[in-house]
Amino acid sequence: MAASRIIATPKVLSNDKAAESAKPARRNTTELAYRELRRRIIESELTPGSYLLEQELGLMLGFSRTPIREAALRLQGEGLVQIVPRHGIHIVPTSISDIKHIYEVLISLESTAAGIVATRKDVELAPLVQACETMTLALERGDMFAWAAADEVFHETLIALSGNARLHGIVMNCRDQVHRVRRFTQMVKAHPQPSKSIQEHYDIIDAMRCGDAAKASDLYRAHRERGWRDQTAVLQQYGIQQA
Structure with missing residues (x-):
């Protein structure tokens, strides 16, 4: 009698587990976007007082809009930018x-x-x-x-x-x-x-x-x-x- 073969099926992550595994990568991307955006503001590479759209910054820095938005929220908390609806991200100047x-x-x-x-x-x-x-x-x-x-x-x-x-x-x-x-x-x-x-x-x-x-x-x-x-x-x- 021939031995039966056991066919291994690929392990599929549940939606919850897949989402969990994606979180570290997303956090890392947001952190990179935050650091680069912050550096450009501190170095005055982004003109104080200017307004930039998320899409513009994304193309400039090489990130999608989501990490740019999350980075901007952190920088807004530090007083370096201001998120203005329908106008974009305002690079806050220092008086x-x-x-x-x-x-x-x-x-x-x-x-x-x-x-x-x-x-x-x-x-x-x-x-x-x-x-x-x-x-x-x-x-x-x-x-x-x-x-x-x-x-x-x-x-x-x-x-x-x-x-x-x-x-x-x-x-x-x-x-x-x-x-x-x-x-x-x-x-x-x-x-x-x-x-x-x-x-x-x-x-x-x-x-x-x-x-x-x-x-x-x-x-x-x-x-x-x-x-x-x-x-x-x-x-x-x-x-x-x-x-």
């Missing part, structure tokens, strides 16, 4: 008064961080020196975007070296708006005194290395205040009230 208030907070907290670093005996200042060296090399080859990136590394590293997690968290929450306006002004007009900024960084490092908290704090405050004045001058020169 100059808002960024002035943000700078006032940053200048206070960052100068405090510089003083804290100066009091720490075990702190390693080499990463700050390395950031300055990277800025110098970028300036020598005329790459001001790389110069600005290294400048931000200097400031973010200094905050991290303070060892104050709460201070670090508050500063980083403000970082994106400052970066956004800075990038916008950088595209309008080159930084007026890049060499002076590097030297001011070295002066701050020297004060921290000597353990002079008051001097480090004062130098940092003066450095940031000058930077804000330079940006304000550019905005006023071109009659820009929002960035």
Whole structure:
């Protein structure tokens, strides 16, 4: 008697299980769309104040409308976009008064961080020196975007070296708006005194290395205040009230 054959049938997922298996892929696509859209807003690649349809953004970024819509909802919660019915997605500009208030907070907290670093005996200042060296090399080859990136590394590293997690968290929450306006002004007009900024960084490092908290704090405050004045001058020169 011949043995009966057992024919395996392909396992078919139920509708519920199929939907569950699709969720991780959808979440991943939405996350990618969110990150790329957010990056383009922060880098001012999308013009502040402009309106874009979901379909336009989808073609631009290479995503379907669903992840673009979900990404926009997240960004709306962060205040970076506004979803306007029948008009699309509004890239919310930053008002100059808002960024002035943000700078006032940053200048206070960052100068405090510089003083804290100066009091720490075990702190390693080499990463700050390395950031300055990277800025110098970028300036020598005329790459001001790389110069600005290294400048931000200097400031973010200094905050991290303070060892104050709460201070670090508050500063980083403000970082994106400052970066956004800075990038916008950088595209309008080159930084007026890049060499002076590097030297001011070295002066701050020297004060921290000597353990002079008051001097480090004062130098940092003066450095940031000058930077804000330079940006304000550019905005006023071109009659820009929002960035």
